[in-house]
Amino acid sequence: MSNTLSTRAICVAMMFVSLPCLAQTSAADNYKAKCQMCHGATGLADTPAGKSLKAHPFNSPDIAKLSDEELAAVIRNGKNKMPAYKGKLTDAEINDLVKFIRTFAH
Secondary structure: OOHHHHHHHHHHHHHHHHHOOOOOOOHHHHHHHHHHHHHOOOOOOOOHHHHHHHHOOOOHHHOOOOHHHHHHHHHHHHHOOEEOOOOOOHHHHHHHHHHHHHHHHH
């Protein structure tokens, strides 16, 4: 009986610990939902919308020279025709998105 109660308690505790992980969307999913339409699947901004809006490819020197903090600020606050994602993405999601975007530069 005590063993069953302990097992249940552990299961419930694990469920609560894993809930925040389930609530957060992955950087790849956020990129697909928020960025890919303009910046493209490979980050080259080679989509019709990207070309029309003159979106920067992620391997360009203009993007490469930005610090992670500066790139996060662009995502958070928007720039030129790029919309702001403050309030739509958490700071953690924005930081994860910056790391994901950096993978396109290679």
